[in-house]
Amino acid sequence: MSKKTVCIVGSGNWGSAIARIVGTNILDNPDTFHSRVNMYMYEEKYEGRKLTEVVNEMHENVKYLPGFKLPENVVAMPDLAEASKTADILIFVLPHQFVRGTCKAMQEHVKDTALAVSLIKGFDKDAEGNILMISKLIEDWLKIDCCVLSGANLAQEVAEEQFCESTLGVKKPEQGELLKMLFEKPFFRTSVVMDVETIEMCGALKNVVAIGAGIVDGMGLGHNTKAAVLRLGLMEMVAFGELFIKGCKEDTFFESCGIADLVATCHGGRNRLLGETVVKSDKTIRELEKDILRGQSFQGPLVAKEVYHTLSQKNLLERFPMFTAIYRICEREMDPREFIDCLRNHPEHI
Amino acid sequence: MSKKTVCIVGSGNWGSAIARIVGTNILDNPDTFHSRVNMYMYEEKYEGRKLTEVVNEMHENVKYLPGFKLPENVVAMPDLAEASKTADILIFVLPHQFVRGTCKAMQEHVKDTALAVSLIKGFDKDAEGNILMISKLIEDWLKIDCCVLSGANLAQEVAEEQFCESTLGVKKPEQGELLKMLFEKPFFRTSVVMDVETIEMCGALKNVVAIGAGIVDGMGLGHNTKAAVLRLGLMEMVAFGELFIKGCKEDTFFESCGIADLVATCHGGRNRLLGETVVKSDKTIRELEKDILRGQSFQGPLVAKEVYHTLSQKNLLERFPMFTAIYRICEREMDPREFIDCLRNHPEHI
Numbered sequence: 248m249s250k251k252t253v254c255i256v257g258s259g260n261w262g263s264a265i266a267r268i269v270g271t272n273i274l275d276n277p278d279t280f281h282s283r284v285n286m287y288m289y290e291e292k293y294e295g296r297k298l299t300e301v302v303n304e305m306h307e308n309v310k311y312l313p314g315f316k317l318p319e320n321v322v323a324m325p326d327l328a329e330a331s332k333t334a335d336i337l338i339f340v341l342p343h344q345f346v347r348g349t350c351k352a353m354q355e356h357v358k359d360t361a362l363a364v365s366l367i368k369g370f371d372k373d374a375e376g377n378i379l380m381i382s383k384l385i386e387d388w389l390k391i392d393c394c395v396l397s398g399a400n401l402a403q404e405v406a407e408e409q410f411c412e413s414t415l416g417v418k419k420p421e422q423g424e425l426l427k428m429l430f431e432k433p434f435f436r437t438s439v440v441m442d443v444e445t446i447e448m449c450g451a452l453k454n455v456v457a458i459g460a461g462i463v464d465g466m467g468l469g470h471n472t473k474a475a476v477l478r479l480g481l482m483e484m485v486a487f488g489e490l491f492i493k494g495c496k497e498d499t500f501f502e503s504c505g506i507a508d509l510v511a512t513c514h515g516g517r518n519r520l521l522g523e524t525v526v527k528s529d530k531t532i533r534e535l536e537k538d539i540l541r542g543q544s545f546q547g548p549l550v551a552k553e554v555y556h557t558l559s560q561k562n563l564l565e566r567f568p569m570f571t572a573i574y575r576i577c578e579r580e581m582d583p584r585e586f587i588d589c590l591r592n593h594p595e596h597i
Numbered sequence: 598m599s600k601k602t603v604c605i606v607g608s609g610n611w612g613s614a615i616a617r618i619v620g621t622n623i624l625d626n627p628d629t630f631h632s633r634v635n636m637y638m639y640e641e642k643y644e645g646r647k648l649t650e651v652v653n654e655m656h657e658n659v660k661y662l663p664g665f666k667l668p669e670n671v672v673a674m675p676d677l678a679e680a681s682k683t684a685d686i687l688i689f690v691l692p693h694q695f696v697r698g699t700c701k702a703m704q705e706h707v708k709d710t711a712l713a714v715s716l717i718k719g720f721d722k723d724a725e726g727n728i729l730m731i732s733k734l735i736e737d738w739l740k741i742d743c744c745v746l747s748g749a750n751l752a753q754e755v756a757e758e759q760f761c762e763s764t765l766g767v768k769k770p771e772q773g774e775l776l777k778m779l780f781e782k783p784f785f786r787t788s789v790v791m792d793v794e795t796i797e798m799c800g801a802l803k804n805v806v807a808i809g810a811g812i813v814d815g816m817g818l819g820h821n822t823k824a825a826v827l828r829l830g831l832m833e834m835v836a837f838g839e840l841f842i843k844g845c846k847e848d849t850f851f852e853s854c855g856i857a858d859l860v861a862t863c864h865g866g867r868n869r870l871l872g873e874t875v876v877k878s879d880k881t882i883r884e885l886e887k888d889i890l891r892g893q894s895f896q897g898p899l900v901a902k903e904v905y906h907t908l909s910q911k912n913l914l915e916r917f918p919m920f921t922a923i924y925r926i927c928e929r930e931m932d933p934r935e936f937i938d939c940l941r942n943h944p945e946h947i
Contacts, residue, residue, distance in 0.1 A: 399820065399824035401819065403819075404820065409819055410818070410822045410937045410940065411822055411825050412828065412829075433941050434941075436941065469757075470749065470751055470754065470866075472754070474853070475749060475760060475762045477860055479762075481856065482851065497847070501831070501850075503828060507827065508824065510828075511821055511823070511824040515820040
């Protein structure tokens with residue numbers, strides 16, 4: 248087997264945290280991987296200098312993951328084509344709204360034998376407005392297989408090397424072996440599952456449920472109610488998977504990408520905070536994004552909107568009272584204080 | 598169908614919270630139930646008077662659930678035989694160490710057509726020291742069917758009528774219909790499952806996992822690690838069920854008795870607190886029980902000990918590294934700081 252070259256497409260806090268893992272694992276497996284890892288980084292200014300220059304000099308993403316060194320074999324590069332054209336493994340880790348443009352720009356250069364791995368959470372839409380998985384989008388554009396990695400992995404805690412788990416979704420067993428070598432650490436344990444789209448779906452939908460968990464917190468309700476919201480949310484995720492994902496396996500929801508990520512996201516993270524804030528404030532989501540995220544987008548409301556659109560088209564809103572209520576609350580069509588009432592006659596209770 | 602008489606055997610905070618639900622549901626269904634509900638209460642003194650007298654005068658369990666009225670058809674009685682002899686439905690809700698003695702005292706009087714429901718969390722032991730479910734113990738002593746009710750149901754929050762869910766485990770579908778009428782409220786939603794022993798097992802084992810979650814909190818670790826501990830704990834619960842419970846269904850773990858109760862218990866409750874304290878203190882469990890529970894027992898360490906005994910006899914300790922570590926930590930044979938290291942090579946990751 249010839250040695251593999253790895254490129255990381257993206258360099259935010261999650262991209263930088265994963266670069267620490269991937270970079271050192273590559274050095275530990277010199278028979279399998281070429282040591283240099285290109286990390287595509289959108290060029291911006293940092294204290295008057297180019298960010299890539301600062302990162303490569305300091306071996307630290309001083310802007311998005313300050314305080315954590317990057318291995319010296321990880322090299323930040325501002326030119327996407329240059330960074331990705333030699334890659335045998337492409338790790339996608341950037342906000343989902345940039346995936347389409349990025350794939351388009353890479354299309355000409357990517358090796359046809361390359362393998363992609365998506366670490367991106369969220370859905371895209373196809374031409375008819377239906378939900379499209381990011382792995383599918385990448386596969387359609389680049390004509391290569393796309394695997395996924397997803398789990399209860401808040402970037403800061405991964406950078407701190409706190410013990411956690413993650414789920415690798417692959418299409419062929421040999422992809423699992425290769426990717427485990429790239430991602431696994433004693434503090435970052437991976438399980439390999441052949442159910443790529445379910446894993447991805449969990450990563451998107453958990454942010455919707457987290458808004459519900461935040462609403463419970465914002466209303467001052469306790470552990471019982473929050474646990475019920477978490478469970479009913481999970482049951483809607485399972486039902487959604489069974490309806491929309493071919494070969495969706497119930498066991499996948501027991502993996503880190505399923506319950507564990509849901510639990511972590513419903514207790515930490517920005518979508519939970521959004522839910523809490525929505526109860527206490529009259530502002531729109533857009534205004535709250537300005538206040539809390541300095542203009543970035545919350546994932547949950549975007550996913551809730553796409554889910555609502557799909558369910559509504561297929562006349563399935565009644566089967567998903569939580570997803571429906573959270574969409575309406577985010578649109579400010581419904582008072583968040585009515586959230587719990589929408590769950591009292593949940594189809595799961597019949 | 599002749600009208601049913603209901604007796605509640607036990608009157609702590611959970612017994613009193615459930616008496617509020619059962620008492621009012623009985624009044625709402627006069628064709629199905631006799632209105633009077635006997636509640637067996639261990640007699641003790643309260644401000645110089647008999648507790649049963651005070652409770653029946655005030656319609657409030659002033660000692661164990663102060664601030665919440667009991668329906669007037671619920672009558673506290675200090676004589677167990679008197680309270681239970683007319684009952685068609687016996688609701689057991691008392692600490693598990695008292696079940697055996699209570700059954701023994703009731704044995705002569707119980708109707709042979711009666712139905713029992715256990716709300717008790719924990720295991721008992723058979724003559725060989727093997728794990729025995731409380732429902733089985735009740736069935737063996739009273740020679741009647743025993744169903745169960747278990748879920749994410751912290752008593753105080755149920756008394757406050759905060760929305761939650763619970764799982765009814767039954768042996769025959771008609772038992773589910775009858776018990777749903779008794780326990781279901783708009784704020785207390787039940788699902789009926791034909792898997793009694795798995796439901797009970799979840800209610801016992803979650804307290805072991807909660808100690809692990811508390812250790813994570815005590816060590817100052819974050820959401821990722823806590824989610825991993827919760828998930829690996831759930832996976833050990835599933836594995837335990839598959840090994841020891843005939844007909845154990847994986848779906849049961851998705852019910853309120855499974856993930857929801859686990860999530861609630863790992864974030865609130867005394868066993869989580871115990872885990873946190875074990876990291877910060879050198880005291881024994883017995884000493885911590887004196888400090889924190891004024892001499893009452895923590896459930897988790899008791900269950901961990903019974904589980905350890907069973908696994909050890911069957912040479913299965915390596916399959917259950919979390920249960921094993923928590924037992925050893927509770928016995929003070931292992932430093933809680935080593936807990937996470939026991940999970941790094943968990944069989945779930947292979």
